[in-house]
Amino acid sequence: MKQSYDEIDIPDELSIAVVKGIERGKQQQLQPNTRRRNRRWIGRVSASAAALFIVLTIGINTVPAFANSLQEVPGLGQLVKILQFNKGSAEGGTIQDATDVNFITVKEQGDKETIILNFAQNGEAQQAASSFHVSFTEYPHTMTFTVGGARKFSAVKDFAALKKSARIEDAYELITLDDSTVRFNVTFKEAVTYEVHEYKEPAQVVVTIASDPARNVDRPPVYSVRTASIPFGESVGIAEEMLFGAENMRVLKDKQGLYFVETGIYDTEAEANAQMNAIKEQLGYTDPLFVEKREDRQIPESIQTPAQ
Amino acid sequence: MEETELARKAIAGDENSFTILIQSKRERLYRMAYTYVRNREDTLEIVQETVYRAFLAIHKLQQPQYFNTWLTKIAINSALDFIRKSKKVVYAEPGAEGSYAPNHNEEALDLREALDSLDEKSRTAIMLRYFEDMQLKDIADVLDTPLSSVKSIIYRGLERLKIKLGESESIG
Numbered sequence: 001m002k003q004s005y006d007e008i009d010i011p012d013e014l015s016i017a018v019v020k021g022i023e024r025g026k027q028q029q030l031q032p033n034t035r036r037r038n039r040r041w042i043g044r045v046s047a048s049a050a051a052l053f054i055v056l057t058i059g060i061n062t063v064p065a066f067a068n069s070l071q072e073v074p075g076l077g078q079l080v081k082i083l084q085f086n087k088g089s090a091e092g093g094t095i096q097d098a099t100d101v102n103f104i105t106v107k108e109q110g111d112k113e114t115i116i117l118n119f120a121q122n123g124e125a126q127q128a129a130s131s132f133h134v135s136f137t138e139y140p141h142t143m144t145f146t147v148g149g150a151r152k153f154s155a156v157k158d159f160a161a162l163k164k165s166a167r168i169e170d171a172y173e174l175i176t177l178d179d180s181t182v183r184f185n186v187t188f189k190e191a192v193t194y195e196v197h198e199y200k201e202p203a204q205v206v207v208t209i210a211s212d213p214a215r216n217v218d219r220p221p222v223y224s225v226r227t228a229s230i231p232f233g234e235s236v237g238i239a240e241e242m243l244f245g246a247e248n249m250r251v252l253k254d255k256q257g258l259y260f261v262e263t264g265i266y267d268t269e270a271e272a273n274a275q276m277n278a279i280k281e282q283l284g285y286t287d288p289l290f291v292e293k294r295e296d297r298q299i300p301e302s303i304q305t306p307a308q
Numbered sequence: 309m310e311e312t313e314l315a316r317k318a319i320a321g322d323e324n325s326f327t328i329l330i331q332s333k334r335e336r337l338y339r340m341a342y343t344y345v346r347n348r349e350d351t352l353e354i355v356q357e358t359v360y361r362a363f364l365a366i367h368k369l370q371q372p373q374y375f376n377t378w379l380t381k382i383a384i385n386s387a388l389d390f391i392r393k394s395k396k397v398v399y400a401e402p403g404a405e406g407s408y409a410p411n412h413n414e415e416a417l418d419l420r421e422a423l424d425s426l427d428e429k430s431r432t433a434i435m436l437r438y439f440e441d442m443q444l445k446d447i448a449d450v451l452d453t454p455l456s457s458v459k460s461i462i463y464r465g466l467e468r469l470k471i472k473l474g475e476s477e478s479i480g
Contacts, residue, residue, distance in 0.1 A: 005439040008339050009348075017352040018334050021359025022327060028364060084352045 089135035223272035229258035315372035430465030
């Protein structure tokens with residue numbers, strides 16, 4: 001018994017988890033309202049803090065632009081956790097409903113960039129982040145964000161601002177056949193390193209992106225197994241549902257601004273063909289599937305269904 | 309540098325000493341946490357939480373020689389809090405927790421089943437005594453339980469484990 005305890009596999013990410021714990025501790029210490037601070041300090045400051053609070057409350061409630069400008073500040077609330085990524089995906093948040101993903105901002109800070117998601121309920125800032133899932137994939141470098149319990153996605157208006165960023169190629173909403181889920185993709189121009197922090201009171205999810213020169217070398221092309229290009233609409237969701245079960249499925253936008261479902265990317269054309277046939281057989285998918293050769297960082301091609 | 313010396317510096321506020329010390333304990337923290345949740349992601353999250361709590365509370369530790377006992381206590385509380393919290397989570401679909409990768413090694417499976425059948429306190433006490441080779445006195449500190457009770461908790465736990473493991477042998 002003792003032996004099997006000693007044989008518990010120690011993952012490589014362990015030391016990172018330790019570093020993250022320390023970092024979170026440091027951030028917590030920097031929070032201005034912790035009890036850790038000197039008590040004499042609190043007494044002297046409390047009067048001016050109360051005044052500031054009144055100003056903020058009036059400001060937020062009466063001037064919408066004021067509230068908006070506050071939401072652009074990353075990590076306004078308390079840090080809940082720093083996400084642990086496993087094979088490029090991670091999740092966080094708690095179950096909420098009737099959420100509006102109301103606001104996304106992007107901020108450049110030196111060589112880093114932060115993308116901040118804000119959540120609202122009945123027009124007020126939500127206190128805890130809705131449950132969310134985030135994954136990073138390649139060919140092209142894409143971040144896929146899924147927010148559960150969300151009925152509205154006002155932040156679609158902010159995609160234009162996102163696209164102005166030097167590292168972001170595109171940002172687009174994905175059709176989801178579930179009226180309580182909001183999904184979107186952000187395509188990056190290059191390989192990036194990423195870190196995701198979750199905050200509460202108010203709820204924010206902050207994604208920090210930086211270029212990753214080590215991974216920014218031209219890599220060999222891959223072969224993608226995918227559907228034909230489809231205009232934005234229900235049929236994208238239907239194709240996705242029919243292919244449900246494919247392990248690395250994702251929905252992407254092509255060069256023409258059309259959408260398609262990809263079931264996986266493979267190193268060789270032969271492997272892609274074999275996988276394509278396997279999917280057709282296992283899932284009984286009858287619409288045509290294609291193998292597309294895709295270079296590193298290339299936006300997917302548009303493929304039309306051949307006329308029959 | 310000696311552990312107690314590092315702990316003394318960490319208590320005084322030296323972040324470097326804290327980092328060295330905690331990194332040297334990370335595998336131990338991982339194994340202990342793993343005993344409770346048995347999957348990699350959750351264990352890593354518990355380790356992160358443990359380090360976070362330890363970082364914030366280190367200045368309250370009065371005697372550097374108790375660093376290990378103190379850290380163990382935080383790790384176990386973090387693990388138990390995590391389990392309590394995650395019990396409230398409802399998964400959307402049964403396959404949603406697919407990240408659990410049970411070890412099919414037969415011996416490990418036995419250990420897992422047998423340990424899981426014990427209550428939290430017995431499980432923790434047995435893990436600390438037999439896997440971490442901790443002194444009974446220190447276990448009593450970690451569990452906030454009198455030494456005599458720790459002895460009986462371990463004794464009873466072992467009795468039950470013996471029955472459990474014995475049963476599965478006669479069947480298999």
